[in-house]
Amino acid sequence: MTVRVQMVRFAFVGVVNTGTYYACYLLLLNRLPYVVSHVLAFLLSMTGSFFLHSRFTYRTRPTWRKFLFFPLTNAANFVITTSGVYLLVDVLHFGSRYAPLFAAAAAVPITFVVSRTILLRPDNDRSRRDPEGAPAR
Numbered sequence: 001m002t003v004r005v006q007m008v009r010f011a012f013v014g015v016v017n018t019g020t021y022y023a024c025y026l027l028l029l030n031r032l033p034y035v036v037s038h039v040l041a042f043l044l045s046m047t048g049s050f051f052l053h054s055r056f057t058y059r060t061r062p063t064w065r066k067f068l069f070f071p072l073t074n075a076a077n078f079v080i081t082t083s084g085v086y087l088l089v090d091v092l093h094f095g096s097r098y099a100p101l102f103a104a105a106a107a108v109p110i111t112f113v114v115s116r117t118i119l120l121r122p123d124n125d126r127s128r129r130d131p132e133g134a135p136a137r
Contacts, residue, residue: 001059009057010112013049021045046074058119065123073115080107 024041032040050070054062084103088094094102 006057006116007112010053010115011108013052013057014108016052017045017049020048046071053115054119058116060119063123066119066121069118070115072118073111076114077107077111080110 021041021044024044025037028037028040050067051062053070054060054066060066081100081103084106085096085099088099088102089096
């Protein structure tokens, strides 16, 4: 599968993930406070995103190791969008209403690279093993 196909699939999963988050948030909001609803919906959608990206975007096997590193994609997105909003609004004097959209668009390629690195990385480091599979000394 080409990187271009992976990028299109990545964007599609992003749209699905956003819809999943919002639907979960609205359902939970009927019974829980909004902050609890947000956190639970975020965690549920991130879990779904992990499996969709593993199987659909990158065609790789999900593992616990990859699952534990996957939140780094959200951390990268948060840092880039937050920095981008600050740069656009306070430094470049863009309007605060539209700055998050531009910052989010700038974050997509970087988030793609981070998720691709995490999900396509082998779980075991074969380069540190001898030909029979034993760890190198």
